[in-house]
C-alpha cells in the first residue's frame with residue numbers, strides 16, 4: 001500500500017489524484033491533505049478518504065473543520081500546516097498539486113523527510129529549481145513529474161542518460177487565443193481566456209496557457225527536472241494536445257508519448273512508476289478518429305511570454321523567481337478583472353527589467369524577492 005500526502009486536494013490536479021486513489025484503493029491510501037478555502041469539498045473528501053491530517057489556508061476554516069470532525073482528524077492551517085501535511089510520518093510520497101510558490105517550503109521539507117515527490121506544482125521548480133533539485137540529490141529522493149509534458153519526456157527517456165539527448169521538444173496547444181493576432185489580443189475577455197481548447201484545468205494555469213507563460217514555466221521546469229541546457233529545449237505548437245512531448249536523441253531517433261488529454265494518466269504514472277496499473281476509466285486514443293495531427297514552429301514575436309521565460313531561465317539565479325512571482329500576481333489581477341490581458345505581459349516585463357540578479361539565491365533571499373515582486377505588482381494594479 002502506497003501512502004499519499006496531497007497538497008491541493010480541492011483543485012483540478014488534487015481531485016484527479018483522488019480519482020486515481022479511489023480507482024486503486026487496494027494500492028493507494030490518502031494519509032494527509034491540504035486545501036485553500038474550499039471547505040465544502042474538503043468535508044466530503046475527509047468523510048470519504050479519512051486522512052489523519054488536514055491543513056487549510058486560514059484559521060476560520062480550521063475552526064470550522066475542527067468543530068465538524070473533532071479528534072477524528074488533526075486540522076491545521078497556514079504554512080506550518082502545509083509542511084506538516086507534506087512531511088507526515090506515514091506518507092511514502094507527496095503529491096504536490098498546490099498552486100503557486102507557496103508549495104516551495106513544504107516540498108523542501110518533504111524532501112528532507114525523504115518522501116518521494118510527485119510534482120505538478122511547477123511554480124515551485126521555477127522559483128527555486130536549484131534548491132529543490134540540490135536537496136533531492138542530497139537526500140536521494142526522486143522528483144517524479146506530473147505535468148503532462150514532463151511525464152511524457154520522463155516516459156520517453158525511460159532512464160536514458162541525458163548525454164544521449166539531442167533536444168527535448170515540449171508541445172504547446174497555443175491556449176485559448178492561439179488563432180488570434182497580437183492586435184486581436186488587445187480586446188480579449190477573461191471569459192474567453194478561461195476556455196482552454198483541450199484541457200479542463202484550474203483558472204490560473206488556463207490563463208497561463210492563453211498567455212503561453214505556461215509553456216515558458218514548463219521550459220524552466222524541464223531544465224531543472226532533466227538537467228538540460230535551455231539551448232536543447234524546444235517548443236512546438238501542436239493544437240490537438242495528443243502528443244504530450246517528445247525527445248530527440250543524438251542518433252536522430254525521436255520518441256514521443258501520446259494519449260487523450262487526461263491528467264489522471266501522468267498522475268497515476270508518477271504514483272506507480274516504474275510499473276503501470278491498468279485503468280478501467282478514461283478514453284482510449286483513437287488516432288483514426290482524429291485523422292490528422294498539426295504542428296507549427298513557435299513564433300517568439302507573437303508569443304512574447306515565451307521569449308521572456310527563455311531569457312529569465314537563461315539568466316538564471318533569481319530571475320525565474322521574479323518571472324514567477326510577477327506572473328502569479330499579474331494573473332491574479334487579470335482574474336479579478338483589474339487589468340487587461342496584455343497587461344499581464346507588460347507587468348512581468350517591467351519587473352524583470354528592474355531586477356538586480358542574485359546568482360545563487362538562498363531560500364531566504366527567494367522568499368524575500370518573491371514577496372517584494374508581489375508587493376510591486378500589487379501596488380501597480382490596485
Ligand SMILES: NC(=O)C1=CN([C@@H]2O[C@H](COP(=O)(O)OP(=O)(O)OC[C@H]3O[C@@H](n4cnc5c(N)ncnc54)[C@H](OP(=O)(O)O)[C@@H]3O)[C@@H](O)[C@H]2O)C=CC1
Pocket residue numbers: 007008009010011012013014034035036037038039056057097098099100102120121122123146147148199200201202203204205263
Ligand atoms: N490542472 C492541470 O491540469 C494541471 C496543473 N498543473 C499544475 O498543478 C498545480 C495546481 O493546478 P490546478 O490543480 O489547476 O489548480 P487549482 O486552482 O485547480 O487548485 C489549486 C489547489 O491549491 C489550493 N491553494 C491555492 N492557493 C493556496 C494557498 N495559498 N494556500 C494553500 N492552498 C492553496 C486550492 O485550494 P482551494 O481551491 O480549496 O482554495 C486548490 O486545492 C499548478 O502548479 C499547475 O500549474 C500542471 C499540469 C496540469
Ligand SMILES: CC(=O)[C@@H](O)[C@H](O)COP(=O)(O)O
Pocket residue numbers: 147148149171172173174175199205208209210214215263
Ligand atoms: C495538462 C497540462 O500539462 C497543461 O500544462 C497543459 O499542457 C496546458 O496546455 P498548453 O499550455 O499546451 O496550452
Ligand SMILES: [Mn+2]
Pocket residue numbers: 147148149218
Ligand atoms: Mn503541462
